[in-house]
Amino acid sequence: MNLIEPFLRGAGIAMVVLLFLVIAVRGGWRLRIDLLLMLSCVAAYLACSSPALLCGAEPGALPLVLAALAFPFVFWRLASVVLEDDRHIPWLAWTAAAVMVTCGLLAVLDYLPVPPNWRPVSGGLSKLMAIGFLGSAGVRAWRSREGDLIDARRRLRWIVVGALGFYSLAVIMVEIYLQRAAPPPWLDLLNISLIDLALLANAVLLLDMRPQAQEALFKPAPVSSKAAEADPLPAAMVDADAVLIDRLAILMRDQHLYRDPELSVKSLASALEVPEYVLRRLILARLGHRHFATFVNDYRLQEVTARMADPALNRRPILTLALEAGFGSIGPFNRFFRERYGMTPSEFRERCMLGPVTLESSPGQT
Structure with missing residues (x-):
């Protein structure tokens, strides 16, 4: 299992790189910027959740920590763009994201001079903000389902927001239960395997094996x-x-x-x-x-x-x-x-x- 876990993490990060290359070759990356940001957050999570890489103890790993902590906000943003064509971010969302990331940094960065009894409080507040973003994405998906005129996107919302959102909530709940303790090896392996499967599914979609998902995810070009x-x-x-x-x-x-x-x-x-x-x-x-x-x-x-x-x-x-x-x-x-x-x-x-x-x-x- 010691060999399988790093291999699966490496495979996941390699799939993220593949997705970046696919988007770069195909063009239109500006329309896909929200997807790129979410992929970056997933790669950062894969790296920082590895027992071999102590992101919380290395100042040089700060960008990875920031990206991993920002995932719930980036996911909420992607859901808004994909499902409702809404690129507006209210000031309340920016404020909640700042609180979530700042409290997360206070909780996980060992080199910050934070009193020990503050870390659980900061971590709990960060997790609470994360649950709020994931829950809000689910509410928006349910609320806008009937008004969505794109058939493929109405089906895709239950995969993008339903499955991925609920899974992310489950991961946060497990992290709250474990606090800062390392998860059991079997649970860590299961988590990484499921993330790799999700990345593989996204790679299949972007490689046009599911063309209708392309229509659902990104605004189609006008018909000439x-x-x-x-x-x-x-x-x-x-x-x-x-x-x-x-x-x-x-x-x-x-x-x-x-x-x-x-x-x-x-x-x-x-x-x-x-x-x-x-x-x-x-x-x-x-x-x-x-x-x-x-x-x-x-x-x-x-x-x-x-x-x-x-x-x-x-x-x-x-x-x-x-x-x-x-x-x-x-x-x-x-x-x-x-x-x-x-x-x-x-x-x-x-x-x-x-x-x-x-x-x-x-x-x-x-």
């Missing part, structure tokens, strides 16, 4: 006109989609179904009198939205901006306009407005008072 000409839709399907799009526009634009804060894929499909999968395909493939919320919020934004530009309503609170259009609260409305138009709602209203304003979506918006 040449590609559309080379693989055109059947005329009957195009005609049927056109009819459905017209009916959908009537429901949303004329009947204002978007004003319902509880509007869902299921309820809208029922109103359109089509199966859910047809509505999902229509909004994704024909209207270009990866998530149901962005499709609905577009209609809501159109109403709010039109009413904010109306001089007769310039004294009506923005919060009231947002709630009347179907937004559940002011926070999501402000964030979605700023991401879409590159300004706050208040700034837009101030510009409207000076004259007509032409709104354009910020780069990267669909």
Whole structure:
């Protein structure tokens, strides 16, 4: 077992290097930066959890310790980007991450002059923050499952967040139980083996043996006109989609179904009198939205901006306009407005008072 454990750790780190090379060769690493960060954290954990490498006693190993401690935050971030296309990091998350890493350093770095009775408290607080990030990722995965319009991504969320998230929680619980004691050799071997299997599965996905997972993990490139000409839709399907799009526009634009804060894929499909999968395909493939919320919020934004530009309503609170259009609260409305138009709602209203304003979506918006 003494020979198997270092071999498995080395194999895991080698697979991380392989994944980095695959991403570098394929390009698009900027879209995959969150995945690269998580892989770095996994490699750091594999290295620092080795009994042969005393990361807590060697100042030169500080980068590895930082990466290993940051894994829960990086995992939460990856889940947000993969599952919700949300690259926004609130200040509370940054604060929690700073507390988690700082307390973790105080707990594990032997060369820091920390009173012995402080180390268990710091370690417990760090673990508590880590559980919060992993639990939050699971909550987001559950909350956004129905609005996700990409079939492969809806299936993938239970692998990425469900399996990996629950496993990470189990590892943290074991670490809390053991405190700073070394795990039994069999448990350490099982842990490393499972991590290696997870890395191997990711390597398979990125090597295009599962192309649908590529679509789910990363935003697909826009279909070029040449590609559309080379693989055109059947005329009957195009005609049927056109009819459905017209009916959908009537429901949303004329009947204002978007004003319902509880509007869902299921309820809208029922109103359109089509199966859910047809509505999902229509909004994704024909209207270009990866998530149901962005499709609905577009209609809501159109109403709010039109009413904010109306001089007769310039004294009506923005919060009231947002709630009347179907937004559940002011926070999501402000964030979605700023991401879409590159300004706050208040700034837009101030510009409207000076004259007509032409709104354009910020780069990267669909």
